[in-house]
């Protein structure tokens with residue numbers, strides 16, 4: 354929607370042009386030779402480039418010749434410090450917290466977590482992700498990394514009272530001291546980082562999973578989250594081990610347990626939702642939870658979540674990469690392919706899944722009025738892809754190529770809050786090569802401790 358044409362051009366901070374602009378607004382407008390005017394971090398005008406050139410005098414212009422412009426991607430579940438397991442965990446386990454023989458979260462120092470989180474944030478940005486939900490141990494390190502690289506982020510701690518050392522060998526030992534320490538860490542994060550930089554960094558609560566948190570801890574985190582507002586982030590029905598442990602402990606399934614404790618509602622962002630039978634699917638759908646769908650992780654674990662059934666039952670679907678890679682574009686096509694295998698039919702399309710990775714993800718985390726599409730009044734969070742890349746031709750309806758053929762490597766420029774945070778594929782606020790080097794040094798030390806030689 355264009356604003357009223359002023360009598361003479363008005364100043365703005367930034368004018369972004371593009372050969373093709375995917376707005377992902379309610380009408381799914383696609384603009385040929387489009388432009389976006391930005392002032393004070395907000396989109397103040399969007400429409401044909403020729404019209405905006407008359408209306409605005411920008412302090413800076415991003416030339417969109419050979420560029421496709423789209424909203425920044427929203428990744429609703431991730432753990433940047435777990436980048437340390439990437440390239441190994443895929444073949445030796447599934448969820449790192451349950452896998453022996455790999456670096457353990459409780460081995461890391463705060464500095465280690467920060468170095469790894471910077472790598473994860475850099476990779477996300479490089480692949481066009483502008484908003485990420487990230488939670489792990491030392492969450493303040495994740496908040497600091499996101500703040501420094503310029504990402505919009507929802508950060509939380511990793512609340513649990515199961516002893517991770519015992520869990521890595523398949524035993525559940527719930528300890529009050531561990532639970533209280535993880536609650537304190539999440540509370541400190543909120544006190545220190547919630548609302549940072551005009552709200553670019555927000556903090557929430559994240560109980561790790563129904564099996565790694567006792568009933569008492571889940572009740573307590575539920576009370577704290579209710580008082581805090583925002584979302585509650587968790588892993589749900591991720592592994593057979595989790596389902597069996599909750600059944601043995603409480604006599605119910607993981608979704609039934611969360612329902613009993615008051616956590617199963619439309620504020621819950623539940624990653625995975627893989628091991629669910631019909632009653633669980635209906636319960637989650639009725640509660641209106643958001644499923645943070647991690648198709649690549651599902652595939653590597655050997656079973657796909659019933660997201661089509663969950664959606665039909667009333668759940669919201671949003672997308673995530675969860676640990677393995679920061680490329681949400683790749684995750685989009687995996688989501689489609691996995692469901693086609695699972696359902697033996699063409700049950701999903703590119704437009705729907707692009708919506709999950711943008712608007713629906715933003716709505717799930719309470720940012721539906723702020724980001725997720727390119728519209729006047731929203732934050733200027735956008736991505737420019739190199740339209741001259743061979744993977745982006747031919748452009749017919751555009752959605753198909755973006756989802757089925759593009760990759761994070763086609764991202765050239767990223768703007769968040771109206772600021773250019775990635776240019777020419779390089780972060781503008783940090784040294785990308787130094788980030789990769791620092792993370793490698795941490796990985797070398799930690800994998801050596803796990804008994805592995807490291808070639809890098």
Ligand SMILES: [Zn+2]
Nearest residue numbers: 432588624675
């Ligand atoms: Zn996860």
